[in-house]
Amino acid sequence: MFEPVLLKNVDMPDGHLLSTYEAGGGYQALQKVLREYTPDEVVDLIKRSNLRGRGGAGFPTGMKWSFVPKRADRPKYLCCNADEGEPGTFKDRIIMERDPHQLIEGLAVSAYAIGAETAYVYIRGEYVTAIRRLKQAIAEAHERGFLGTRVLGSDFNFAVHIHCGAGAYICGEETAMLESLEGKRAQPRLKPPFPAVEGLYASPTVINNVETLACVPHIVMRGADWFRGIGPNKSPGPKLYCLSGQVRKPGLYELPMGIPLRELVENHGGGPLPGRKIKAVIPGGVSAPVIAASGLDVGMDFDSLAAVGSMLGSAGVIVIDDQTCMVKVATRIIEFFHHESCGKCTPCREGLNWVVKVLRRVESGQGEPGDLEQLQALCKGIFGNTFCALGDGAAMGLRAALKHFEDEFVAHIEERRCPFH
Ligand SMILES: NC(=O)c1ccc[n+]([C@@H]2O[C@H](COP(=O)([O-])OP(=O)(O)OC[C@H]3O[C@@H](n4cnc5c(N)ncnc54)[C@H](O)[C@@H]3O)[C@@H](O)[C@H]2O)c1
Ligand SMILES: Cc1cc2nc3c(=O)[nH]c(=O)nc-3n(C[C@H](O)[C@H](O)[C@H](O)COP(=O)(O)O)c2cc1C
Ligand code: SF4
Numbered sequence: 001m002f003e004p005v006l007l008k009n010v011d012m013p014d015g016h017l018l019s020t021y022e023a024g025g026g027y028q029a030l031q032k033v034l035r036e037y038t039p040d041e042v043v044d045l046i047k048r049s050n051l052r053g054r055g056g057a058g059f060p061t062g063m064k065w066s067f068v069p070k071r072a073d074r075p076k077y078l079c080c081n082a083d084e085g086e087p088g089t090f091k092d093r094i095i096m097e098r099d100p101h102q103l104i105e106g107l108a109v110s111a112y113a114i115g116a117e118t119a120y121v122y123i124r125g126e127y128v129t130a131i132r133r134l135k136q137a138i139a140e141a142h143e144r145g146f147l148g149t150r151v152l153g154s155d156f157n158f159a160v161h162i163h164c165g166a167g168a169y170i171c172g173e174e175t176a177m178l179e180s181l182e183g184k185r186a187q188p189r190l191k192p193p194f195p196a197v198e199g200l201y202a203s204p205t206v207i208n209n210v211e212t213l214a215c216v217p218h219i220v221m222r223g224a225d226w227f228r229g230i231g232p233n234k235s236p237g238p239k240l241y242c243l244s245g246q247v248r249k250p251g252l253y254e255l256p257m258g259i260p261l262r263e264l265v266e267n268h269g270g271g272p273l274p275g276r277k278i279k280a281v282i283p284g285g286v287s288a289p290v291i292a293a294s295g296l297d298v299g300m301d302f303d304s305l306a307a308v309g310s311m312l313g314s315a316g317v318i319v320i321d322d323q324t325c326m327v328k329v330a331t332r333i334i335e336f337f338h339h340e341s342c343g344k345c346t347p348c349r350e351g352l353n354w355v356v357k358v359l360r361r362v363e364s365g366q367g368e369p370g371d372l373e374q375l376q377a378l379c380k381g382i383f384g385n386t387f388c389a390l391g392d393g394a395a396m397g398l399r400a401a402l403k404h405f406e407d408e409f410v411a412h413i414e415e416r417r418c419p420f421h
Contacts, residue, residue, distance in 0.1 A: 004254040005218050005238045006211065010098035016133045018140040021101035027146055029217035030108050034154045037220075042113035046216065048224035050236050054091075055081055055172075055209030056284065056313040057389075058235065058302035067196040068114045068204045076116040077205040079181070079195075080107060080213055082123040082130075083165055083172035086285035087336060088316030091240035092210035094252050096123070096130035099214075100137035106213035108146060108158055109220060114206050117157045122177050125164040134162055169340035173388050174207040176342065187344045188388040211240055231257030235301040243269045245319035246276065258304065262296035265319055276321040280404065284313025286333045287393030289400030290320075309400065325420040326405040327412050330398055331359040337394035348391035351382040355398065367413035375402060 009015035009024060021027070033042050047062030068076055080103065084092045095103055107119045123131055138160050141147045149157045163181055165171045171180050175189035178200050199205025215237060219227050228236045239257040241264055244250045248270030255264065261283060265271065272278045278293045283300065289310040291298065298304050302312045320329060338352040355378050361367050375398065383395040402409060411419045 002238075002255055006095065006102070006214055006240060007099075007252070007254045009102070010094055012098075015098045016100055016137065018101055018137065018144065021099065021105075025221065026101055026217075027105055027141075027144075029220035030105050030112075030146060031152060032220055033109050033112055034152055034156060039113050039115055042109065042220070045224055046113070046219060049219045049227040050224075050234060051212065051215055051219065051227065052235055052237075052302060053209055054211035054215070054240070054315075056086070056287070056311075058312065061208065061212055064196050064208075065110070065114050065206055067194065068206060069197065070115075074203040075118065076114055077200045077203055078107060078111045078114060078116040078119040079174075079177065079200065079205055079207045080119060080121040081172060081174060081177065081207055081209050082121050082127070083177065084124055084127070084210070084314075085169040085172040085340075086287060086314040086316055087333075088242060088244050088282065088285050088318045089314040090242050091252055091315065093127055093130050094240075095210055095214050096127065097133050100130075100134045101141065102214045102217065103134070103210055104137055104141050104146070104160060106216040107160055108151065109216050110206070110208065110213055111158050112156050114204075116206070117159065119158070119160045120163050120181055120200075121160060122163050122165060122171070122181060124171075125166050131162060131164060138162070168342075169336075170342040170388075170390065173390065176388070177207070178205065187342045190387070231259075232299065232301050232303065235303055239300070240315060241300065242314070242316045243319070244316070245281075246273055246278075246321040246324065247271070247319040248273060258299040258301040260296070261291070261298050261300055261317070264300060264317060265296065269319065272319070272321050276323060278319060279322045279324065280320045280326065282316070282318040282320070282397075284311050285316035286318070286336065286397060287311070287389070288313040288316075289396050290326075290329075290404060291400075292404040323420065325363075325418055326401055326408045327359070327363050327418070328420070330401040331356075331363045333397055334359055334394060337390060341390065345385075345387040345391070347382045347385040348387070348394070351378050351391070352394055354378055355382075355394075362409060362412050363418065365412060365415070365417040367409075367416075369413065371413060372402065372406070372409055 051061040052058040171186045176186040180186040195205045343349045379395040
């Protein structure tokens with residue numbers, strides 16, 4: 001039986017209070033690093049743990065931190081990506097609502113490691129309860145000396161500011177987020193330079209996801225070997241999986257990284273609804289290519305999912321059953337990306353506009369011979385040609401739907417109607 005670490009406090013009625021967090025050993029990691037570790041030693045510890053970013057791309061966290069220049073001529077910043085815009089994803093919200101001090105301690109330890117005195121939490125505006133609880137937790141932590149000048153009597157000064165987003169998916173893309181924090185329209189910046197070298201106000205800035213930062217205090221307290229020992233060595237640790245869709249027990253599950261997708265959906269999630277069969281699963285939020293039911297014996301980690309042409313992404317696991325039309329699913333997803341496209345680059349802005357038109361035609365039974373070839377050609381024009389990963393995610397997802405469920409697209413065109421109606 002796997003013992004939850006990240007979710008250990010979330011079912012407690014007062015899990016969000018400092019008293020609960022401290023009673024469970026909270027803020028000991030911060031005390032430990034301030035007492036026993038140099039900043040470089042914390043970076044080294046995180047490197048040795050093989051922690052990889054939980055925002056979706058799985059970039060090694062310790063390596064990202066080590067790219068922050070040592071020069072002292074500019075301030076360094078830490079940004080927490082709490083935008084959580086990916087449909088099917090709700091893990092960061094639960095941490096912030098139910099155990100906000102876990103994130104604040106993660107922020108403090110991470111800021112100490114990279115030499116930052118200021119952190120911004122960029123949180124989506126719809127997360128009203130999470131925003132309220134985080135603000136309350138910051139005030140409590142300040143009062144107890146975990147935040148502020150000379151944290152716990154050390155030379156480390158640290159402040160956390162909350163910045164609420166206004167509902168645009170692109171604000172979760174890290175460089176668009178920096179633009180938004182600077183008060184500009186959120187459109188992605190060219191990378192490189194990566195934010196770790198040149199980020200907020202052109203200063204070195206580490207951007208990490210909420211869950212990534214929440215892992216940090218546990219690694220400090222339990223060690224890099226403990227973390228590396230959970231799941232695959234190259235992609236280890238406890239992992240939050242957001243299970244939704246047509247499954248008996250949807251919810252947030254903390255399990256080892258690398259758990260087979262079938263075990264997650266059938267054992268933990270209770271399998272399909274009565275009388276139904278699972279047809280497909282999207283394993284990592286709608287940016288991740290869909291997997292057909294025959295492919296469920298894959299490990300839920302960055303490398304295993306990449307090897308089968310999908311991705312772990314935000315670990316938003318969406319279950320789709322045999323009564324659902326895949327053309328409808330693909331159309332709704334592409335409509336979302338089209339709506340959220342920031343418009344900066346032509347292949348995404350114009351390409352997705354055309355894809356939506358063709359998909360809506362096919363879905364409504366007005367499709368024409370040649371439409372599937374046109375969709376493939378549009379995906380080719382988008383994939384690899386866009387400024388940020390939004391366009392790639394849309395094209396990859398549609399390609400996977402066309403590959404695994406071509407028969408459903410063909411049936412819509414040939415029968416001139418949706419066979420599911
Ligand atoms: N969690 C959500 O709600 C959500 C929403 C949409 C998309 N996503 C995920 O976002 C992912 C794509 O994110 P991305 O475009 O930021 O990916 P990316 O690969 O460009 O970057 C990932 C991280 O690694 C850093 N990085 C990469 N190479 C680096 C280098 N050479 N030096 C320094 N830092 C480096 C980046 O700065 C970034 O912080 C997708 O996989 C998708 O799953 C998540
Ligand atoms: C369109 C788009 C939206 C994104 N939205 C989020 C988001 O809401 N939350 C998040 O953590 N990462 C999001 N990302 C990924 C971030 O750009 C970045 O990789 C991440 O915050 C880095 O943190 P990590 O290394 O801890 O994963 C998004 C990426 C893209 C391309
Ligand atoms: S790919 Fe889309 S969202 Fe990303 S920069 Fe281009 S237009 Fe904007």
